[in-house]
Amino acid sequence: MFKRNTIKKMVLGIAMAATLGMTANVAVAEIKDELRDPYLASFKGKKVAFLPIAMGFDLTEGWAEGIRAAADKYGFEFIIRDPNWNTNAGTQALTSLIAEKPDIIVVHNPDVQSYARLLKKAEKAGINIIQVNMKSSYSTNVYVGADWVEMGEAGANEMVKRCGEGSGTSGKVAIIQGVLTGAASVYQIEGVMNVLDKHPEIKIVANQAADWDASKAKAVAQTVLQQHPDLCAIFGFWDVMTLGAGAAVKEAGMQGKVAVLTNGGGNQMACENVKSGVFDKVWSYDVPGQARDMVDMIKVLFQSDSKPGDMRVALYTPLKVISKENYDPSICWSLKK
Numbered sequence: 216m217f218k219r220n221t222i223k224k225m226v227l228g229i230a231m232a233a234t235l236g237m238t239a240n241v242a243v244a245e246i247k248d249e250l251r252d253p254y255l256a257s258f259k260g261k262k263v264a265f266l267p268i269a270m271g272f273d274l275t276e277g278w279a280e281g282i283r284a285a286a287d288k289y290g291f292e293f294i295i296r297d298p299n300w301n302t303n304a305g306t307q308a309l310t311s312l313i314a315e316k317p318d319i320i321v322v323h324n325p326d327v328q329s330y331a332r333l334l335k336k337a338e339k340a341g342i343n344i345i346q347v348n349m350k351s352s353y354s355t356n357v358y359v360g361a362d363w364v365e366m367g368e369a370g371a372n373e374m375v376k377r378c379g380e381g382s383g384t385s386g387k388v389a390i391i392q393g394v395l396t397g398a399a400s401v402y403q404i405e406g407v408m409n410v411l412d413k414h415p416e417i418k419i420v421a422n423q424a425a426d427w428d429a430s431k432a433k434a435v436a437q438t439v440l441q442q443h444p445d446l447c448a449i450f451g452f453w454d455v456m457t458l459g460a461g462a463a464v465k466e467a468g469m470q471g472k473v474a475v476l477t478n479g480g481g482n483q484m485a486c487e488n489v490k491s492g493v494f495d496k497v498w499s500y501d502v503p504g505q506a507r508d509m510v511d512m513i514k515v516l517f518q519s520d521s522k523p524g525d526m527r528v529a530l531y532t533p534l535k536v537i538s539k540e541n542y543d544p545s546i547c548w549s550l551k552k
Contacts, residue, residue, distance in 0.1 A: 262294065264320045346358045367405060374476065389423075391423060392425070429462075436464065449473060478498040
């Protein structure tokens with residue numbers, strides 16, 4: 216049996232523990248997350264506008280869905296102005312947006328020059344600008360998107376691997392660009408030449424623009440294949456466009472002989488065409504990841520006291536490789552998911 220003083224000590228210990236526990240609970244209850252309320256308040260009454268090259272394709276629809284989801288969750292207004300591939304209409308839309316003064320404009324530039332003057336004007340008007348995937352020659356607060364120089368170097372290194380010294384091939388390659396004045400072409404071809412200038416065994420037999428159009432890419436590829444039946448590889452600067460080149464290779468019965476290399480946003484289409492052999496390798500710049508980065512920068516700008524033009528930052532998207540060697544449908548995304 217326990218002695219009385221032992222029991223008293225136990226009761227006292229339990230009482231003290233209870234008291235200390237109550238004190239700790241009170242202390243914890245008094246601690247508040249000082250950032251949460253200002254964070255949530257920063258979205259109230261704010262407006263974000265999105266000016267894409269066009270809606271209706273995987274990149275812009277994916278980006279818009281990411282921003283829309285954040286707007287629904289946090290309560291800021293989100294609007295889209297769709298110029299539908301018309302640069303003049305885009306210029307007019309951007310001019311109108313500057314007059315409306317949203318807090319942030321997310322811009323997908325058609326080329327490096329068309330919106331440059333207006334982007335500078337927007338910053339002077341107090342509007343923060345996030346550029347996505349296609350940079351202007353004028354740098355604004357934020358760029359979120361692919362490192363196109365890196366992308367070009369990746370594609371060129373793959374061509375050297377497949378068609379360079381010791382490959383037993385002709386060394387002939389074709390390059391299909393988009394719009395020549397678009398950032399994805401301007402900087403990507405720079406990356407390509409960074410590599411190929413060191414490999415004279417690689418012969419560029421075609422370097423043409425297809426203006427992001429699959430039918431034009433198909434026509435370019437058909438002509439090149441007719442002129443150079445010993446072609447080793449085609450590198451297209453966007454997977455949706457490069458589908459045309461892949462179709463030309465397939466129709467010519469040269470699948471498996473002519474490598475089709477490309478890049479894009481990592482939509483399910485890319486995985487399906489790698490699986491079927493239309494594409495040999497795709498570098499994905501991961502649209503859902505880019506949408507997350509844009510939303511994160513929107514949150515930062517809403518909470519920041521800095522003025523438009525005070526900072527110049529870039530969030531370059533990490534690349535994902537999609538090939539038969541690592542194929543898995545989960546690598547790719549779809550709007551339905």
